[in-house]
Amino acid sequence: MISVSIIGYGNVGQQLAHSFHSSENANLVQVYNRSQILPSSLPSELFINDLGQLKPADIYIISVSDRSVVEIASKLPFTDRLVVHTAGSLVFDALPDTNRRGVFYPLQTFSRSKSVDFSGLPVFVEAENEADIALLESAAKALKARVFEIDTNQRKALHVSAVFACNFSNHMYKIADDICKANNIPFDALHPLILETAQKIMSLSPSEAQTGPAIRRDEPTISAHLDFINDASKKELYELLTRSIQNG
Amino acid sequence: MISVSIIGYGNVGQQLAHSFHSSENANLVQVYNRSQILPSSLPSELFINDLGQLKPADIYIISVSDRSVVEIASKLPFTDRLVVHTAGSLVFDALPDTNRRGVFYPLQTFSRSKSVDFSGLPVFVEAENEADIALLESAAKALKARVFEIDTNQRKALHVSAVFACNFSNHMYKIADDICKANNIPFDALHPLILETAQKIMSLSPSEAQTGPAIRRDEPTISAHLDFINDASKKELYELLTRSIQNG
Numbered sequence: 001m002i003s004v005s006i007i008g009y010g011n012v013g014q015q016l017a018h019s020f021h022s023s024e025n026a027n028l029v030q031v032y033n034r035s036q037i038l039p040s041s042l043p044s045e046l047f048i049n050d051l052g053q054l055k056p057a058d059i060y061i062i063s064v065s066d067r068s069v070v071e072i073a074s075k076l077p078f079t080d081r082l083v084v085h086t087a088g089s090l091v092f093d094a095l096p097d098t099n100r101r102g103v104f105y106p107l108q109t110f111s112r113s114k115s116v117d118f119s120g121l122p123v124f125v126e127a128e129n130e131a132d133i134a135l136l137e138s139a140a141k142a143l144k145a146r147v148f149e150i151d152t153n154q155r156k157a158l159h160v161s162a163v164f165a166c167n168f169s170n171h172m173y174k175i176a177d178d179i180c181k182a183n184n185i186p187f188d189a190l191h192p193l194i195l196e197t198a199q200k201i202m203s204l205s206p207s208e209a210q211t212g213p214a215i216r217r218d219e220p221t222i223s224a225h226l227d228f229i230n231d232a233s234k235k236e237l238y239e240l241l242t243r244s245i246q247n248g
Numbered sequence: 249m250i251s252v253s254i255i256g257y258g259n260v261g262q263q264l265a266h267s268f269h270s271s272e273n274a275n276l277v278q279v280y281n282r283s284q285i286l287p288s289s290l291p292s293e294l295f296i297n298d299l300g301q302l303k304p305a306d307i308y309i310i311s312v313s314d315r316s317v318v319e320i321a322s323k324l325p326f327t328d329r330l331v332v333h334t335a336g337s338l339v340f341d342a343l344p345d346t347n348r349r350g351v352f353y354p355l356q357t358f359s360r361s362k363s364v365d366f367s368g369l370p371v372f373v374e375a376e377n378e379a380d381i382a383l384l385e386s387a388a389k390a391l392k393a394r395v396f397e398i399d400t401n402q403r404k405a406l407h408v409s410a411v412f413a414c415n416f417s418n419h420m421y422k423i424a425d426d427i428c429k430a431n432n433i434p435f436d437a438l439h440p441l442i443l444e445t446a447q448k449i450m451s452l453s454p455s456e457a458q459t460g461p462a463i464r465r466d467e468p469t470i471s472a473h474l475d476f477i478n479d480a481s482k483k484e485l486y487e488l489l490t491r492s493i494q495n496g
Contacts, residue, residue: 011459066469089461089469107441109459114448122437148437157431160473160486165424165438166445167460168489169417174454175492176413183405189370189396190413191450193355197414198446200362202439206422211259211357212415213337221314221337225408233492238408240488241416244423244481 002026002138005057007072008064009033009047011110012086016063017042019118019143026142029057052077058135061086061104070094082132084125088159091152092126102127104136105155106145109166119144124155175234207248214245250274250386253305255320256312257281257295259358260334264309265290267366267391274390277305300325306383309334309352318342330380332373336407339400340374350375352384353403354393357414367392372403423482455496462493 004026006017013031021028021042031046032054040047048054054077062069063086073083073095083095084102095101103126108116123145125136133149140147150158173194180187200209213221222242229235252274254265261279269276269290279294280302288295296302302325310317311334321331321343331343332350343349351374356364371393373384381397388395398406421442428435448457461469470490477483 065464066466089472107437109441109444109448109457111448111452111457111459113456114451116444121440124437146437148434150433154431154433156472156476157427158433158437159469160476161424161427161433161438162441163460163462163473163486164420164427166441167458167462167493168485169420169442170445170449170454170457170459171462171489171493172412172417172420173449174458176409177454179405179409179412183402185398185402185406185409187453189355189372189394189406190409192369193357193410193414194417194446194449196357196364197418198442200357200359201418201421201442203362204359205435206418206425208361209357209359209418210415210422211359211418212411214411214415214419216313218314221407224337224404225411228404228408233495237488237492238411240485241419244485245415245419247481 002059002135002142003029003057004059004061004139005030005032005054007032007051007060007062008068010063010065011112012106013061013063014040014112015110015116015118016061016086016106017046018115020139021046023142026139029055051075054078056081058082059084059104059139060099061139066090070096073099082127082135084127084136088162089156100128100132102132102136103152103155104139105158107158107162121145122148124148124150124158126150126152126155175237178231178234179229210245212245214242217246250307250383250390251277251305252307252309252387253278253280253302255280255299255302255308255310256316258311258313259360260354261309261311262288262360263358263364263366264311264334264354265294266363268387269294271390274387277303299323302326304329306330307332307352307387308347309387314338318344321347330375330383332375332384336410337404348376348380350380350384351403352387353406355406355410357418369393370396372396372398372406374398374400374403423485426482427477458493460493462490465494 004020017031020026060083066087069085079098083099084104092103105124107122123140127133137147177187252268265279268274308331314335317333327346331347332352340351353372355370371388375381385395425435
């Protein structure tokens with residue numbers, strides 16, 4: 001039984017808190033939230049808004065915005081305990097060395113309004129010694145997650161990859177939505193296409209799955225599309241992405 | 249019972265042929281394939297490789313590459329029958345007016361190696377009169393698809409949207425895969441993130457679903473990512489997409 005406290009109750013912190021609370025193999029000790037307690041299905045006695053009230057736990061997971069991690073970590077009222085953050089792009093030794101340091105990075109996109117199932121989800125861990133790695137692995141396994149041990153450089157690569165695979169592909173949906181709206185087409189007609197595009201990747205590599213006018217070098221269609229797009233920045237993106245697909 | 253013949257046995261033609269063949273409300277009359285008959289679970293007597301052998305059918309669906317549609321259509325050995333194509337970006341009056349003309353455009357990404365379920369899939373139809381629209385609707389309904397009647401301009405908009413939502417988001421996966429490979433990270437660790445990003449769109453608009461350093465204007469992370477990316481064209485894409493997200 002691993003004991004965990006969550007510091008920060010944003011998108012990631014909420015999902016972690018709920019998942020650890022409902023795990024049979026973890027004990028959620030406390031949740032720190034700076035602002036007023038939010039409506040939650042968690043028992044209210046778990047919540048604190050003063051770091052001075054933090055009780056002993058095996059792991060303290062800081063899940064606040066990247067830019068606040070270091071400040072929060074420097075205010076912790078104890079030393080020599082395992083403190084980790086959940087940020088994709090922050091080096092773990094950004095944390096002060098008054099405590100044992102590490103990273104617990106679940107690779108998923110978190111939204112307040114949609115709950116995340118950690119089972120099968122990859123969690124990337126880093127720490128300064130084997131004992132701390134083992135603690136982080138126990139925490140990940142309590143969530144039924146898949147654990148990967150990586151170094152800081154790999155985590156940075158992973159974060160950049162995730163920006164492309166998630167943030168930028170969502171922006172592609174956004175542009176599609178803009179074009180549908182401007183032409184009175186219901187965007188949900190694109191839902192099956194969007195799901196299938198993602199599901200294909202579960203069995204084909206992205207190179208194998210690539211379809212469309214760019215990869216088949218269908219210049220008449222590409223020109224017709226560029227003529228159709230009025231917006232200068234969408235046109236620039238269409239051209240650059242087409243060239244990028246063609247250059248492999 | 250609607251009778252349909254498929255002309256062209258590529259990615260789209262194969263899926264249409266199999267789906268019409270297994271539909272209770274459609275009769276697949278013939279499949280024309282220029283080259284040698286491919287291994288198929290369809291009865292071999294359905295296949296012809298000479299357009300002169302085409303028998304009567306309610307609808308002839310031409311599903312060859314966009315650039316070959318007009319040529320194939322001009323070789324059809326009959327007049328005044330309903331001939332449609334499946335191309336997103338080809339005007340339907342590109343077809344010769346010796347036959348009745350239309351479009352039967354299923355919005356999905358088709359790969360030879362992955363079979364497509366048409367049930368619930370949007371199919372966009374165009375024709376020159378109500379009777380022909382009704383025939384195309386019957387064909388779409390025989391596949392349990394959702395039918396939308398649109399005009400040529402909307403279909404062009406739809407095709408451009410689909411390029412962003414499907415082809416370009418797949419290219420985002422490809423870039424993520426490249427970065428993973430270069431850093432010894434198994435790409436399948438990104439599978440849950442990719443699926444969740446697509447599934448989110450079933451319940452949130454793309455604007456609501458947007459996360460990541462660009463939308464939260466996290467400049468230190470954006471700079472760190474740009475420093476990390478060596479490849480000039482990936483760097484240019486990262487910058488342009490970040491700016492595009494920020495400009496809404």
